[in-house]
Amino acid sequence: MPSAGLSKEGYVETVLKCIADSNNAPNSSMTTGLILSIDRRNDVDTAIAVVDLAVQYRDQGVVGIDLCGDPCVGDVSIFEPAFTKAKANNLPITIHFAEAPFSSTEVELRKLLEYQPDRIGHVINVPADIKEEIVKRKLGLELCLSCNVHAKMITGSYGDHHFGWWKDTGCPITLCTDDVGVFGSTVSMEYALIAEHFDLDRKEICELARSGIDTIFASEKVKQKLRETMWSS
CATH class of the missing domain: 3.20.20.140 (Metal-dependent hydrolases)
Structure with a gap:
């Protein structure tokens, strides 16, 4: 404030x-x-x-x-x-x-x-019927592994995170830190945690990182720059 x-x-x-x-x-x-x-x-x-x-x-x-x-x-x-x-x-x-x-x-x-x-x-x-509506709309999802685990917002640890359910729904996913100063995890670390606990290879990690581009609150110019950068990596 x-x-x-x-x-x-x-x-x-x-x-x-x-x-x-x-x-x-x-x-x-x-x-x-x-x-x-x-x-x-x-x-x-x-x-x-x-x-x-x-x-x-x-x-x-x-x-x-x-x-x-x-x-x-x-x-x-x-x-x-x-x-x-x-x-x-x-x-x-x-x-x-x-x-x-x-x-x-x-x-x-x-x-x-x-x-x-x-x-x-x-x-x-999220109840099952609301999940269905979210998937139907293909809403962008902001998922926060470290926050949810350390704040005990979920039951279990990283491998139990609901990322495992959402990842195959077709909803664009953006990994977030929410809040790096409190939970001590950078965005890069969040991707490393996802790769480790959900057994994602480099191709799958790159696809995950790219999936959220269209849901970024930015101009088409910025989005296109990201597409060009990430597709060449």
Whole structure:
């Protein structure tokens, strides 16, 4: 959250300036975008304000919006006006989805799917019928092995992770760290863990890494650069 002396606009502008400096640095090979988050603890007016900020700064590096926060609080149905506005403005949407048993009721998950997310994260406690809908839509999945294991969000260890179920569904998968500073695992380490515990060879790892390109919240130019780079590797 911004400090008392800094407005939300000022906070976003400060972060975007740092991102621009990094993206424009000599020999920079990484392109970074900013996703603004709606917290489950927010009220609807605050959520709409987040969408308005995302629209306002879209041309300066904001690439989409997220729904996140403590999965044990909040009523996600109140955010419908915010997500409707996001869709009307063609803002990509990602949502923390079925992260905990409390936030994995049929009512909540179907409401979140009504918001037409482009990606969903965690997807841990997903009932069979909701899984079918996700696979039907071929939604992008953000999977976080180390986070889920170390935070004991799943039963068992790496080899028990639900990646094993999702990997053959055709849904684009992006491996995420969520959060490298806390869980001590880089994205490269996440791929190494997947390869080790699910017996994936180099070809399968490369295919996995490429599968999420189309669900990246970025311009077609950035996506094409990634395709060219990764297909030549």
